[in-house]
Amino acid sequence: MGAETSPTAAVLIIGDEILSGRTKDTNLNTLARFLGALGIDLKEARVVGDTRSQIVEAVRALSGSHDYLFTTGGIGPTHDDITADCVSEAMGVALPENAEALAILERRYGDELNDARRRMARIPEGGSLIANPVTDAPGFQIGNVFVMAGVPKIMTAMLDDVAPRLRVGAVTHARTLKVDGVGEGDVADLLSAAADAHRSLSFGSYPFGHGTVGEYGTQLVVRGRDAAALSAAVEALREAVETTLADRGVRVSEV
Structure with a gap:
């Protein structure tokens, strides 16, 4: 992993509420944008x-x-909030009550700090806290694992404390060409040729309208870390599309 030009990440x-459809996840999109801006x-x-066994296996x-x-979710006060337990097992460390986390919860809840809420003070041994400016109950980092709340507003707020801890990489740039009136199949060969000619960049096509009234x-998206190479590839692709489909009066614009 250390040989990578830019760091890699997983989420x-x-x-259960995500898998059942009762709750719609937005954290993945937030994290993808957050990490992309840092070049990760x-x-x-x-x-x-x-499910304990699934979480432990996935963390490892x-x-x-x-x-x-x-990770997002499962660090609240209820019986099914088992993420801390699973991460500590996956990392092979104990899960003691953390004095700093307990002090935060005591300030937050006072006399209402019951046994359920006190569970949120359990932090894997050797872990450091992730600040929670919304409800105070902290997340934590242990090794290369960052454990955060599942509630989107809280998870997003925690990222302010996470960002300074990360090694950043080269930011990926993206440009999009909009090709009106043609489907993906009409530009597939052109896109493939462009990808072959510019192997340091990535090329993708995304239809819109789907042939309806x-x-x-089709939108053609080109991504890469070298801004100059990206610009040259986009202009070459634009010219290829306009030239090849000139008889159809195809319009290409950048969005």
Whole structure:
């Protein structure tokens, strides 16, 4: 992993409520954008329920194959909040009550700090806290694993404390060409040729409208870390599309 030009990351989303469809996950999108802005390549994402064996296996696998692992969900006060237990097992460490976390919870809840809420003070041995400016109950980091809340507002707020701890990489740039009135099949060969000619960049096509009445076409997205190479590839692709499909009056614009 250390030989990578930019760090790699994985996301583990935890919760039966996600798999059942009762709760819609937005944390993956937030994390993807957060990591992309730091030049960290998000390579993998998994969703597991509140099942101990699945969480432990996923933490071991993902933390071992990527520079960073970010988990969301399962760190609240109820019986099914078992993420801390699972991470401590996966990392092979104890799960004691953390004095700093307990002090935070005592300030927050006072006389209402019951046994259920006190569970949130258990932090894997050797871990450091992740600040929670919304409800105070902290997340934690142990090794390359960052454990955060599942509630999107809280998870997003925690990222302010996470960001300074990360090794950043080269940011990936993206540009998009909008080709009106043609489907993916009409530009597939051109896109393949462009990808062959510019192997340091990635190329993708995304249809819109799907041939229905009204506006439809294909968006061509080119991504890469070298801004100059990206610009040259985009202009070459634009010219190839306009030249090849000139007889159809195809319009290409950048969006």
